[in-house]
Amino acid sequence: MSLYAVQKFLYQLNRSEQAQQAYLSDRTAALAGFDLTDEEIRALVEPDIGLLFHLGVNGQILMHFAAFHHIEWADYLQLMRDGIALYGPVREGVYAMTGYEGVDAHAASLGQHSAAVGGGPSTSEENN
Amino acid sequence: MPLVFAGVCSHAPGITGRADQADPEVRDAFYAAFDTMRADLEASRPDVLVIVAAEHFANFFMDNMPSFAIGMADSYRGPIEEPGWLGIDKVEVPGDRAMSERFITGVMQGSDVSYAQEWLFDHGIMVPLHFLTPRYDLPVIPVNVNCQGPPLTPLHRAWAFGESMRAAADAMPERVALVGTGGISHWPATPDSGKINEAWDRDFLARWERNDRDELLDYTDLDVYADAGQGGFEIRTFVAISAAARGASGTVHFYEPIPIFAVGCVTATYDLSG
Numbered sequence: 001m002s003l004y005a006v007q008k009f010l011y012q013l014n015r016s017e018q019a020q021q022a023y024l025s026d027r028t029a030a031l032a033g034f035d036l037t038d039e040e041i042r043a044l045v046e047p048d049i050g051l052l053f054h055l056g057v058n059g060q061i062l063m064h065f066a067a068f069h070h071i072e073w074a075d076y077l078q079l080m081r082d083g084i085a086l087y088g089p090v091r092e093g094v095y096a097m098t099g100y101e102g103v104d105a106h107a108a109s110l111g112q113h114s115a116a117v118g119g120g121p122s123t124s125e126e127n128n
Numbered sequence: 129m130p131l132v133f134a135g136v137c138s139h140a141p142g143i144t145g146r147a148d149q150a151d152p153e154v155r156d157a158f159y160a161a162f163d164t165m166r167a168d169l170e171a172s173r174p175d176v177l178v179i180v181a182a183e184h185f186a187n188f189f190m191d192n193m194p195s196f197a198i199g200m201a202d203s204y205r206g207p208i209e210e211p212g213w214l215g216i217d218k219v220e221v222p223g224d225r226a227m228s229e230r231f232i233t234g235v236m237q238g239s240d241v242s243y244a245q246e247w248l249f250d251h252g253i254m255v256p257l258h259f260l261t262p263r264y265d266l267p268v269i270p271v272n273v274n275c276q277g278p279p280l281t282p283l284h285r286a287w288a289f290g291e292s293m294r295a296a297a298d299a300m301p302e303r304v305a306l307v308g309t310g311g312i313s314h315w316p317a318t319p320d321s322g323k324i325n326e327a328w329d330r331d332f333l334a335r336w337e338r339n340d341r342d343e344l345l346d347y348t349d350l351d352v353y354a355d356a357g358q359g360g361f362e363i364r365t366f367v368a369i370s371a372a373a374r375g376a377s378g379t380v381h382f383y384e385p386i387p388i389f390a391v392g393c394v395t396a397t398y399d400l401s402g
Contacts, residue, residue, distance in 0.1 A: 007185075007189075007190070008190075008191065011185050014185070014186075014208070015186060015187075015208055015248060058276065058277075059317025059318045059321075060184035060276060060317050061184075063317040064209065067209075067210060067213045077319055077321055080319045084319065094277075094278060094353075094358050095318065095358070
């Protein structure tokens with residue numbers, strides 16, 4: 001696994017129109033030169049936002065990638081939740097520092113109810 | 129010339145990008161607080177605005193991540209985000225290379241910093257400027273404290289950096305204004321986006337108002353992460369402004385959790401007249 005390479009690709013994509021054009025022209029070819037696993041390549045090519053979050057991509061990088069793919073904000077948040085449900089806790093990176101296991105568990109750790117803080121999946125109007 | 133203004137404010141992209149989804153009453157009250165902060169800033173008649181931000185991988189990445197960086201260019205461009213997503217048009221923001229160089233040279237007397245002659249502003253700077261200098265007619269010196277990619281500079285170094293900025297500002301002939309931007313508790317761009325720990329925020333802001341060094345530095349990153357999310361790491365910018373205010377007491381003019389903006393929204397200033 002090479003979270004660093006995944007994030008570096010996205011960092012460069014986010015700030016370079018040239019890199020964006022290359023990705024739009026041939027997604028797989030645009031990843032050449034980055035030391036990525038097959039799983040990471042799949043996540044970046046599809047794209048699988050939930051898998052990328054599970055792998056540990058920082059949301060401050062990932063949200064731009066989602067916007068680039070015209071994914072609405074609420075859908076972006078839900079895709080990450082789905083990724084945690086499907087693939088499991090975040091593997092690496094800043095969100096894995098204390099173990100990220102999902103919205104409800106996270107809210108409980110703060111002694112809060114998800115709905116009360118706008119973090120629960122049932123409170124879509126609040127949690128965007 | 130002694131520092132003429134010191135304050136802090138929020139910078140979350142939702143403040144402008146998702147404005148239409150917020151409760152109009154609370155949104156407008158927050159915007160009004162920004163208007164008041166702008167009026168106070170303008171009343172201080174600054175020649176330059178030093179804006180201390182916590183950028184989000186727009187310029188700095190883990191291949192060479194500075195703890196502290198200061199811009200040194202005659203102009204900057206932003207936002208890096210799509211204007212439609214952020215709600216702010218792409219603009220050119222004035223800088224002043226010579227003034228930046230003097231400021232950086234002064235800061236270096238007390239703190240080690242990187243400098244950058246290129247800088248793309250992201251929402252961390254653009255959202256505050258959108259409200260505080262909407263005509264983009266005041267030269268800006270951008271400053272970044274790494275609050276995103278651990279390991280992060282310890283809080284006591286952020287404090288020392290604030291002291292270094294104050295000494296540098298006071299030594300300049302220009303009237304220098306200082307604004308820190310960041311979140312307090314928040315979990316930006318994650319599944320927990322919208323979660324806000326209001327009690328933690330209010331406790332931190334009370335410490336910020338009292339401007340007690342020991343209280344402000346009495347956090348560990350693990351505790352901050354657990355209670356205030358990775359967005360809470362951005363208190364480093366608030367702490368730096370506290371240090372720069374040199375014991376002045378502060379006033380929180382506005383604080384309200386606004387989940388759709390994904391942060392507890394704040395404007396606050398220090399009284400430098402004492």
